[in-house]
Amino acid sequence: MKSFCVIGLGRFGSSVLKSLINNGHEVVAIDTDAKKIDNHKDIATHVMIADATDERVLQNIEIDKFDGVIIAIGRDVQASILTTMIVVESGAKNVVAKATTDVQIKVLTKIGANKIIEPEKDAGNRVADTLIHPDVAEYLDLSDDYSFAKIVVKNPKFNGLTLYQANVTQDYQVNVAFIKKQDGTAGIGKHDTIIEINDVLYVVGNKKDIEKFSEII
Ligand code: ADP
Incomplete structure (x- = not known):
């Protein structure tokens, strides 16, 4: 069993969280939105209503001790970049970040995220492949x-x-x-x-x- 931290419970974060839990792993989920947290409180191992751009929040949960951290904040580019920076600087392993724009990919790569996912683009490419x-x-x-x-x-x-x-x-x-x-x-x-x-x-x-x-x- 491994432990993961999912930051941001939009459609992507929520789906990663459920998949990790279904595979028998422990997941701590963080979101600023109380409603999102409420929707996932019975699914995740532990949930937190918190702003991940606040360094103390991530320090308190010892973000560097997880087997992987998924930053699933898409639209709020500033929050996505800042959170990824704090997570990488903490020395966390397997930092996976979601991106929605090319600029965001560039910056997240530069910051040192280990893997960058573009869910919409990946799904779009897959659909196009199956059509072609x-x-x-x-x-x-x-x-x-x-x-x-x-x-x-x-x-x-x-x-x-x-x-x-x-x-x-x-x-x-x-x-x-x-x-x-x-x-x-x-x-x-x-x-x-x-x-x-x-x-x-x-x-x-x-x-x-x-x-x-x-x-x-
Ligand atoms: P998706 O397209 O996968 O639904 P969104 O960008 O809409 O992705 O969702 C991102 C989630 O991240 C939202 O639930 C939002 O409340 C959360 N979020 C945004 N900023 C922060 C932050 N600073 N700390 C924690 N969660 C955040």
Whole structure:
């Protein structure tokens, strides 16, 4: 079990809080808004109505002792920056901050947040990806060019072939890292792994190559 502090209980903060709690972790939640705190008092391990830009508030709860701190203040850019600065300066580990503008991302990076999340942009990109590439179920960007994608086998031509026979890496420049079968079995992709219709392939490769592969497989 780990302990986290979520600062700001907007839609994003609230959703992070619930997910951490559902995964069995302890969460202290802070918000200036009494109504937000009241809505989360039975969900979080501990709640506090407080202004996180007040250094003493974060010192009192020993913000540096948590396994991670999530600053989920989006719209109030000044509060988001100031809070992140105090949290980073306290020596806290795994500082994750939410951003809504490019300037905010720049500043939060400079201050030293370990990870910056843009929930709206990320969700928007994911939706766009599924519209543009309906054959690719999920994308995880590894770099600007490379992705990890989930693709379902639909082409009968590949049914019953091993990865070696299908010549996937040579012909399509993608690597099938993992395969999930309809019967629930799963395993890493080896040269003698057999592909069947409706298998789910987890593929690593250049995005363009993954697109081409997803149209053929
Ligand atoms: P979302 O878009 O995820 O709903 P918001 O920016 O609307 O995000 O919500 C941010 C939350 O952070 C709000 O509940 C707000 O009351 C809270 N908040 C803003 N400033 C502070 C602060 N200085 N200290 C603690 N909580 C704050």
